[in-house]
Amino acid sequence: MKKTLLIVDDKLKLCETLAQTFEQIGYQAFYALNGREALRMCATQQIHVVLLDMMLGEENGIDVLKQIVLLYQHLPVIMMTGYASVETAVQSLKLGACDYVKKPLDFEQLVNVVENAIHLSAFSTVPQERQYALTEDEFPCIVTQHPAMLAICQKAKKLAATDLPVLITGENGTGKEILADFIHLHSTRKAHKMLKINCAAFPETLLDNELFGHEKGAFTGATTAFKGVFEKADASSLFLDEIGDMSLAIQAKILRTLQNREIRRLGGHNTITVDVRFIAATNKDLKKLIQAEKFREDLLYRLNTAVLSIPPLRERQEDIPLLLDYFLRQHSHANAAQIKHVSDAVQEQLRAYHWPGNVRELKNVISYAAAVSAHPTIELEDLPPDFLDMPQRHAPENIREEMEKNLILSMLEKTSYNKKKTAELLNMGRKTLYRKLKKYGIAAPE
Numbered sequence: 001m002k003k004t005l006l007i008v009d010d011k012l013k014l015c016e017t018l019a020q021t022f023e024q025i026g027y028q029a030f031y032a033l034n035g036r037e038a039l040r041m042c043a044t045q046q047i048h049v050v051l052l053d054m055m056l057g058e059e060n061g062i063d064v065l066k067q068i069v070l071l072y073q074h075l076p077v078i079m080m081t082g083y084a085s086v087e088t089a090v091q092s093l094k095l096g097a098c099d100y101v102k103k104p105l106d107f108e109q110l111v112n113v114v115e116n117a118i119h120l121s122a123f124s125t126v127p128q129e130r131q132y133a134l135t136e137d138e139f140p141c142i143v144t145q146h147p148a149m150l151a152i153c154q155k156a157k158k159l160a161a162t163d164l165p166v167l168i169t170g171e172n173g174t175g176k177e178i179l180a181d182f183i184h185l186h187s188t189r190k191a192h193k194m195l196k197i198n199c200a201a202f203p204e205t206l207l208d209n210e211l212f213g214h215e216k217g218a219f220t221g222a223t224t225a226f227k228g229v230f231e232k233a234d235a236s237s238l239f240l241d242e243i244g245d246m247s248l249a250i251q252a253k254i255l256r257t258l259q260n261r262e263i264r265r266l267g268g269h270n271t272i273t274v275d276v277r278f279i280a281a282t283n284k285d286l287k288k289l290i291q292a293e294k295f296r297e298d299l300l301y302r303l304n305t306a307v308l309s310i311p312p313l314r315e316r317q318e319d320i321p322l323l324l325d326y327f328l329r330q331h332s333h334a335n336a337a338q339i340k341h342v343s344d345a346v347q348e349q350l351r352a353y354h355w356p357g358n359v360r361e362l363k364n365v366i367s368y369a370a371a372v373s374a375h376p377t378i379e380l381e382d383l384p385p386d387f388l389d390m391p392q393r394h395a396p397e398n399i400r401e402e403m404e405k406n407l408i409l410s411m412l413e414k415t416s417y418n419k420k421k422t423a424e425l426l427n428m429g430r431k432t433l434y435r436k437l438k439k440y441g442i443a444a445p446e
Ligand SMILES: Nc1ncnc2c1ncn2[C@@H]1O[C@H](COP(=O)(O)OP(=O)(O)OP(=O)(O)O)[C@@H](O)[C@H]1O
Pocket: 141, 142, 143, 144, 170, 171, 172, 173, 174, 175, 176, 177, 178, 179, 241, 283, 359, 360, 363
């Protein structure tokens, strides 16, 4: 397989020349002229190494570096810098770049640095993934370029460095489990496999047994002792999915475990100390469950210190084309087939849909369409038959609304999603801006 290189520089000529030169020595080279395009390439191409310029026009290469390191922690990034900015280059090493080269570029030296980076990354990172018992394809990768999602990943990475319990909320299929994987893989516990349990999948007594285990003779048929997931996850992390679906009695036991870091097996007399990092997820509104007396308030308080709320896909439409490319590439890889593309009409349809099943639904729709389409381009008739009959998202009702939405989006981009500045530039009150963001389904990070 060819080694692939991504060149990120705002100067097209330089990108083209570098790409050509690397292709001449057997590389496959891609280029991107800005950070957005760079993230898109990382998500949709199998890149082995990134060559990133420090000055990307109005953008700062360091910001792009931070985003790449955040989402693709195993991807080596080499910074390209002018003589004057060696200090910044050193700073970039602290932020996760693996090396830097000075401009004007000495091609021979550059090739050495690139080869070295690929060599080192193959040895230092892949074994860790293997240890985690995932193949490279299964390695969880959060594909996004939406500011709200990037902010969530940033926060998740910070939380990963602590041992705080984390609560992840979001609708079905928004990526709660993949975010839990991300936290675990950024934590000091990553060498151990994270255990996962779906609380909604078990009736109460079975869930109790799965979580806390039992002693021999605890009940008829308990011929041997059994370790629950809390014990099995010792020194690692435990992902409790659908925690809104647990009985109050189990919630009380979980709370005790969180507080005392110990459990007692069913039928056991001794307490067992467990060292487990706790990540929980729910698609339910836990406050509402508390009102309905189905969820313990004290458990929510315990979990509430670190909450990550993933926005639904319809509020981050910008991610749709990116995810689309990513899933098409996955599909082609899994089926050893050529990568397919989608027609403009399909793109339009996908953007207008309201995605109640979020990213999982998008993945399923794309896998289906890629499998049934007989041509390199996926057309409307390749989409699942019931998909076209589904209700569409609230689209702007008239041209004025369309213009208003686009104006807000461009001002948000211009101010790096600073809502105060955006409201000022648009000459509207902050409350009005919030109302309009909600109306048009625009997610903007706090
Ligand atoms: N940002 C993303 N990038 C790439 N893949 C994603 C992303 N978000 C979700 N997925 C994929 O979509 C599918 C659903 O994601 P996941 O299982 O993490 O969602 P969930 O919120 O935990 O779902 P549920 O609420 O049903 O348990 C998975 O195959 C996951 O890999």
